[in-house]
Structure formats: C-alpha cells, structure tokens
Amino acid sequence: MATSPLDGAAGVRGNRFFDEALLDNAPALAARDPGGMLRAIASAGAQVREATTLAAExxxxxxxxxxxxxxxxxxxxxxxxxxxxxxxxxxxxxxxxxxxxxxxxxxxxxxxxxxxxxxxxxxxxxxxxxxxxxxxxxxxxxxxxxxxxxxxxxxxxxxxxxxxxxxxxxxxxxxxxxxxxxxxxxxxxxxxxxxxNEADLAETAVRLDQDADRCRPTAETFVNISKTLALNMAGSVPVIWGDSPLAAVAAVRYGDMLSANARYPVVTDALGEAGRGRVGLLDGVFGALAASERDIFADPDLDDVTGDPPRLRVVLLCDGGLADENSAAQTTDRRAEVVQDIAARRGIEVDVLTAEGGSALERFASLVAATDFASVYLGLGHGLDPMAVPAVTELKEQLRK
Missing domain, CATH: 3.40.50.10490 (Glucose-6-phosphate isomerase like protein; domain 1)
Structure with a gap:
C-alpha cells in the first residue's frame, strides 16, 4: 500500500496512510523503531521474573x-x-x-x-x-x-x-x-x-514469552495475530470492549497503548456498560451511517481523499473464566455474541480476542500481550516512532515552566 508522507519527519508526523507491506519486513520495522518499543514489549516475561525476585528480596x-x-x-x-x-x-x-x-x-x-x-x-x-x-x-x-x-x-x-x-x-x-x-x-x-503464587507468576511469564514469540516482527501477518489486528484497525475508529472486569482492564490498557504508540483516538469500556449507551455508536456517523453511505466500488485506500468518514472497528476482549466462574462467563459470552450480531447487521467489522490461561493473571496477560504488540505495529505502519510521543514531551516541558 502506498504511503503519503506529511510535512515533518517520519516518526513525529508520520504517514496518513498505513503501510501494509511494512508488516512483513522485519528490517524495516526495526528501522522505524529506533527507541526499541517492540523489544521492550517483548521483555514482558522477563519483567515478571525480575520483579518477582526483587519483591521477594x-x-x-x-x-x-x-x-x-x-x-x-x-x-x-x-x-x-x-x-x-x-x-x-x-x-x-x-x-x-x-x-x-x-x-x-x-x-x-x-x-x-x-x-x-x-x-x-x-x-x-x-x-x-x-x-x-x-x-x-x-x-x-x-x-x-x-x-x-x-x-x-x-x-x-x-x-x-x-x-x-x-x-x-x-x-x-x-x-x-x-x-x-x-x-x-x-x-x-x-x-x-x-x-x-509462584506458579501463577511463572506461568504468566511463560505465557508472555510465548505470545512475544508468536507476535515477533519476523512472524508473518497471516500467522501473527498482532499484525492482523493492526492491519484490521488501520484507518478506523477503534472501539474496544471487555466482557468481564478483567477483560475491561485489558481493554483500557489496549486503549492506552493505541493512543500513545499509534496516536489513535479510542473508545474503551466494559461490555456491560457499553450495552447501556455506548453500543449506540454502532448506529452513528462512523458506524451504520458510514456503511450505508459508502460506495461499494470505492478504493478504501482513498478514503482520506474522497472525504468518506473513518469506520468503527470493534474489538471484543473476551475472558473465558475459570471453572468456578462458569455462570458469569456464560452471561458475558452471550452479550459478546449479541454485540457481534448487531455490528454485523450494520456492516461493522468485529475482531474477537479470547483470553487463555489457568489463572486470572495469566488470562489477563494473554489479552495484553497481543494487543500491546498490535498497537506498536499500527504506529510503525503509519511511520511513527512508538517510543517518542512529542505531544507528551511538549506538555511536560510546558508544565515545568
């Protein structure tokens, strides 16, 4: 996909369009990540082990x-x-x-x-x-x-x-x-x-290591869930809902990372709260209205040129729950299914990421790992350096004066 540089250096202003080809070019990804955000995210398992030792000491x-x-x-x-x-x-x-x-x-x-x-x-x-x-x-x-x-x-x-x-x-x-x-x-x-316990921490660290390997820059998009999420999210207005308290915290974390690493405006919430009002976004100018007014023969890469509004992209983070949490898990699963159906009937795409693991901490880690990487890939695809956020630096400098 062609890119269109804006005025200013890449990594500060970035590119308006998303460079899809970049995702499967590991050397180019590394060149656009001088601060090493991908490497830092991949260290999550090592962080768990180091912090466990420091706390024990x-x-x-x-x-x-x-x-x-x-x-x-x-x-x-x-x-x-x-x-x-x-x-x-x-x-x-x-x-x-x-x-x-x-x-x-x-x-x-x-x-x-x-x-x-x-x-x-x-x-x-x-x-x-x-x-x-x-x-x-x-x-x-x-x-x-x-x-x-x-x-x-x-x-x-x-x-x-x-x-x-x-x-x-x-x-x-x-x-x-x-x-x-x-x-x-x-x-x-x-x-x-x-x-x-120590087993929970060790298993969480292993989970983070495994997900870091699955989401690594050298893993191609068709087998890399994080790159797929980034590609699907490109050019959209992300709406991220978690179907349990644990998944809702993971959703907010995803929103934080998308805002900082990719500079995307994001809507995050617990799925239960979304059902009390925010699900109405699906009927708005970025949802059903945008889908109904869109030319089916138009080139999606030219949306910015034609003036078509960006579309919502819903991401559902689902927490399967443990054996003794089945009743709650069934309730949240049903809500997620209903939201997917409502979105589909409005022409709105939905991605679903389901937690894995034997403890709450490991399940949380499984949701965070893939989405952390996705936020970095999305920023890199727009020519942004995820580690450098100029507006944040400027804000801090101005406040010091």
Missing part, C-alpha cells in the same frame, strides 16, 4: 502485622495507576478490603493509620505518588514504595521506614507495566488479599 512481612487494613490505595499516574486497576480485578469481588486507585496529588482526607498505601512510579518522581506517599507516612498509614532505585520515592519510603521495591526503569513506563504490576500484587499477597 524486599521484606514485606510486617505489612500484615497490624491485621487487615481498612482499605488499600494504589497511587500513581498513567501506567503506574493501571497497576491498581489490575490489582482490583485480580483480587476480585470477594476481596474483603476495598482496593482503590488514586491518580491525583490531592490526598484523600480519610487516608490514615488504618490503611495501606502503595505508591507506584516508574521514574520514582511522579508528583502524585510522592505527595500521597509523604502524607500517608505522616498520618501513620502502612506504606509501600515501588519505582526506580535511588529515586525521590525511595527516599520518602526510607524516611518512614517503609519497604521499597526497586524496579529498574528501561524506556517508557507503559513498556514496563509488568515490572510495576508484580510488586503491587506481591504487596497485596503479603496482606492476604490475593492468591497469586
């Missing part, structure tokens, strides 16, 4: 000395905050303690000695993590710090004699999600809130 035993906390608050921003969402869904609805994610420098007035605060920051410099960690320490809350070694967050943790799990930062925080997530889960396990 940190004494977390005293966290349970004061008994069950009133609440667990995971504080951070961006990917760091997502670790709180992951913890909440892995802990599940049967968890006896509320697990909350906090994304602001404003410290909730109720946080006190009865609570546990897990402050997470890949750089160890997040204003959100530092502000809440400092105040939590002053108020006598049990505190855990997770982030870059030698960082300001480590200093805060040490000042309040709180455990700190040092996680080396390698590249963008979003490429190091697993290195931040595992210590959060280990801290929650020390509190008796999640049943994540």
């Amino acid at each position: 940190t004494d977390l035993s005293h966290l349970a000395d004061e008994g069950r906390p009133r609440a667990v608050v995971v504080v951070g921003a961006g990917t760091a905050a997502r670790t709180g969402d992951i913890l909440a869904t892995i802990a599940g609805p049967r968890c006896l303690v509320p697990v909350l994610t906090h994304r602001s420098v404003e410290v909730p007035g109720w946080i006190g000695a009865a609570d546990v605060v897990i402050a997470v920051s890949a750089s160890g410099r997040s204003p959100e993590a530092l502000a809440v960690a400092e105040m939590a320490g002053r108020r006598g809350a049990r505190l855990v710090g997770i982030g870059a070694p030698g960082s300001p967050l480590q200093s805060v943790a040490e000042r309040y004699r709180a455990p700190f799990i040092p996680v080396p930062r390698r590249g963008a925080a979003r490429a190091n999600m697993w290195g931040l997530t595992v210590p959060v889960l280990m801290a929650a396990r020390a509190l008796g809130l999640v049943k994540v």
Whole structure:
C-alpha cells in the first residue's frame, strides 16, 4: 500500500496512510523503531521474573502485622495507576478490603493509620505518588514504595521506614507495566488479599514469552495475530470492549497503548456498560451511517481523499473464566455474541480476542500481550516512532515552566 508522507519527519508526523507491506519486513520495522518499543514489549516475561525476585528480596512481612487494613490505595499516574486497576480485578469481588486507585496529588482526607498505601512510579518522581506517599507516612498509614532505585520515592519510603521495591526503569513506563504490576500484587499477597503464587507468576511469564514469540516482527501477518489486528484497525475508529472486569482492564490498557504508540483516538469500556449507551455508536456517523453511505466500488485506500468518514472497528476482549466462574462467563459470552450480531447487521467489522490461561493473571496477560504488540505495529505502519510521543514531551516541558 502506498504511503503519503506529511510535512515533518517520519516518526513525529508520520504517514496518513498505513503501510501494509511494512508488516512483513522485519528490517524495516526495526528501522522505524529506533527507541526499541517492540523489544521492550517483548521483555514482558522477563519483567515478571525480575520483579518477582526483587519483591521477594524486599521484606514485606510486617505489612500484615497490624491485621487487615481498612482499605488499600494504589497511587500513581498513567501506567503506574493501571497497576491498581489490575490489582482490583485480580483480587476480585470477594476481596474483603476495598482496593482503590488514586491518580491525583490531592490526598484523600480519610487516608490514615488504618490503611495501606502503595505508591507506584516508574521514574520514582511522579508528583502524585510522592505527595500521597509523604502524607500517608505522616498520618501513620502502612506504606509501600515501588519505582526506580535511588529515586525521590525511595527516599520518602526510607524516611518512614517503609519497604521499597526497586524496579529498574528501561524506556517508557507503559513498556514496563509488568515490572510495576508484580510488586503491587506481591504487596497485596503479603496482606492476604490475593492468591497469586509462584506458579501463577511463572506461568504468566511463560505465557508472555510465548505470545512475544508468536507476535515477533519476523512472524508473518497471516500467522501473527498482532499484525492482523493492526492491519484490521488501520484507518478506523477503534472501539474496544471487555466482557468481564478483567477483560475491561485489558481493554483500557489496549486503549492506552493505541493512543500513545499509534496516536489513535479510542473508545474503551466494559461490555456491560457499553450495552447501556455506548453500543449506540454502532448506529452513528462512523458506524451504520458510514456503511450505508459508502460506495461499494470505492478504493478504501482513498478514503482520506474522497472525504468518506473513518469506520468503527470493534474489538471484543473476551475472558473465558475459570471453572468456578462458569455462570458469569456464560452471561458475558452471550452479550459478546449479541454485540457481534448487531455490528454485523450494520456492516461493522468485529475482531474477537479470547483470553487463555489457568489463572486470572495469566488470562489477563494473554489479552495484553497481543494487543500491546498490535498497537506498536499500527504506529510503525503509519511511520511513527512508538517510543517518542512529542505531544507528551511538549506538555511536560510546558508544565515545568
């Protein structure tokens, strides 16, 4: 497919059209990925193993000395905050303690000695993590710090004699999600809130390794689910729905990665919530109306030239569930089937990705791995460097002034 460069350097402005041929050209993919985002994503299994070791080397035993906390608050921003969402869904609805994610420098007035605060920051410099960690320490809350070694967050943790799990930062925080997530889960396990054992972590790491191999740049598109997802998504408005709490968190993660790596606007939600309003998108100007007004003989590569609106592309992330979750799984499966039927009758394409694995953590990993790679391939196909996001850099620089 021909590309049409816009003004500006490739990787900053990129290309309007998607270069389909690039997907099966591994050397060209590497050349367009100078920051090494594909390599960073492929390290997910290694991150799980390294983080498991680092957490095991940190004494977390005293966290349970004061008994069950009133609440667990995971504080951070961006990917760091997502670790709180992951913890909440892995802990599940049967968890006896509320697990909350906090994304602001404003410290909730109720946080006190009865609570546990897990402050997470890949750089160890997040204003959100530092502000809440400092105040939590002053108020006598049990505190855990997770982030870059030698960082300001480590200093805060040490000042309040709180455990700190040092996680080396390698590249963008979003490429190091697993290195931040595992210590959060280990801290929650020390509190008796999640049943994540060494076997679960090892199997999750193996799953991530296997998916990294299946989705590698040298694997051709017809056998590479991530490249197929990227190709299907190109030029569309992505709508990503998860059919369970676990799949919904994976959907939001996919949306985060598409926004950052491919610069695509994305709609994400839990499938249950979508059915209460957002499914109406299928009837809108990017859905059924676009399909009904489209010339069936038109060249889809010329959409930008002809003025035809981009079409919705629905991705359903489905969580098969475990044996003791069959009733819930059947409910969500039925909803997914209905949405596929509604979309098909409106001429809207749907991709379905089903979780695999024996534990909630492994199933989550199976959804995240393929979609992480897909977001990178989509960005590369548009001539963008997924590791470099100029608008984000500019925003941070302006805020420092």
